[in-house]
Amino acid sequence: MRYLSEYRDPDLARRLVDRIRDTATRRWTLMEVCGGQTHTIVKQGIDEVLSEAVEMIHGPGCPVCVTPLEQIDRALHLASRPDVIFTSFGDMLRVPGSECDLLQVKARGGEVRIVYSPLDAVEIARAHPDREVVFFAVGFETTAPANAMAVWRARQLGLDNFSVLVSHVTVPPAMVAILEDPSCRVQGFLAAGHVCTIMGWTEYEPLADRYGVPIVVTGFEPLDILEGMWMAVQQLEEGRHEVENQYVRSVRREGNRPAQDLVARVFRAVDRGWRGIGTIPASGLGLREEFAAFDAELKFDLGHVRAEEPVACRAGDVLRGQIKPFECSAFGTECTPERPLGAPMVSAEGACAAYFNFGRLRQPVGGAV
């Protein structure tokens, strides 16, 4: 496929690996922000091949993993209602709530439907005027324009049986939370290419400056990630800390303006809880007052749903890069992709699932591969 398979060329990948090894005079610590990048890095063994030059810490960039338990419980509550058709992206279905997951609610007769696009959920609402259709609006800045459009469209079509359960998160406040942590070891970031496709990278410029960290906007294919790592390592070696763009085929500095505009019209910044991390100020998006009629939390009065995280799960430490998944005592024993205790074991983009699926059951031995 064009613009895809060529970014997996093993020969070029090897060249980049050599370049990074040659450039690094010491071992640097980088964090990839996005779960899609985590998946590629662990699957391709990029971190192991380069373990002497770069330590990769896996960041909190999987919206499935950071959606708070409370919000999952609210989704389960709504999906169990007989008057509701609950719609969601497929990857939310197996995220464990306090007692069960959406798939189990579906098995017990709740109407849960997987949609590919949020606009499909709007179409379902249009086709079923007698039912309440709720869409689980999760995701980072990448997904916000799609979800904003669904709400906008529902209003344009005059639908009063469509609402969204919003759990949107935004990346820069999470990066600040990581950088402000006194035990932070991150020396440079690979920023998420598709988040920046929407938002551009102007928000990252003050961060690179203030915290003295290189931030390289990076794509998702193996060559993208290797080139992003190489660019970050070059900056570190030269003592620079700038925002650079590796993912030039998709990202422009100003981002996608029409998408930003609609997101700003539909959503506003709100404090948001991150699973395992806690509440980060102004780190999420909620509906603007003007769109309150489409807010499932108001429509169905969900304020009473409160939940506690399972104690064994160390998702917060994993998501902050404090421990690797195999350092969690439940990893691979009480917690597996079949029976996940925490969200990072559910999603293919979660660090715990990536480590489990690709056989990273213990510390890599290191050494040249």
Add this chain to the structure above:
Amino acid sequence: MCLGIPGRITEMTDDLGLAVGTVDFGGVRREVCLEYVADEVRVGDYVVVHVGFAISKVDEEEAQRTFRILREMSELDDLDWLAEVADAAEAVEVPQPGAGS
């Protein structure tokens, strides 16, 4: 979740005021909302698609440029390697007379 896949626009239409179209992903076709890229794309262009929405037009020139750099780098490596072998051969067989002395 933030997965975005490049595909080629094969058709553009309007659905009650919303720019939509068909995008071909290596043979698989899907309906995609083009509203966020409508001003800059035409049929035949490549776009990155995420949850049914085109979020950017693939900049073909930039894509080529990156590749050129990667390939050049690769070729340079080849040349380095050849040069090293040549140097080594020369060092043994034909020492450079008087260099730096």
